[in-house]
Amino acid sequence: MPVEAAQYPVNLILTGQECLVVGGGSVAARKVDGLLACGAKVRVIATIAGPELRARAVSLEERPYQRGDVAGFRLVIAATNDRAVNHAVYEDAMAAGIWINTADDPAACTFTLPSVVRRGPIMVTVSTAGYSPALSTWLRAHVEDELGPEYEVLLELLSEARNDMKAAGRSTEEADWRSALDSDMLDLIRAGQVGRAKERLRAWLSSSSD
16 A cells, blocks of 8 residues: 555444454554454464563464464454564455554555544544654644543533433534533533533533524
């Protein structure tokens, strides 16, 4: 895949899906962590598995990668320190029609992995399309500093209000959510005044339906 190609952003649902990580070092461990956080069933193939991987809840096969090992997996990540092995994994995945990410080699990927910030159900991703993972990580840190725990409370209030509107037979698409979010709701939540923030949200949504 050319690095210059525009990438299509998508959030994969990997709960219970079989995924393969080839590699036994710290990079492979980080890839495993991302998959496990999404509920994937992870198998690791590594000639030598480091202590980080041994501590993970994965199915570990400590042996060299063999051609065709990708068969049956939904998604594959190649993260060894051997470019020849990584390329073999890439070729096998491409032949089998399996999504493949090769660490530090955007040209040998059918998907790239963005830097991720999570706050409960909220997920913000930053990507440079493989040009500079370091910049992605740097930008993620800035987003992480901004996205405090108050946003999780805000999300709960918005979700509750949305469900109440649906139960009342009101359209959630016509509500003035933007004005509500641009109000002082976040400041109220930060000050511990969640009840007032909830009242503020209801007032904005009620006025938008008049």
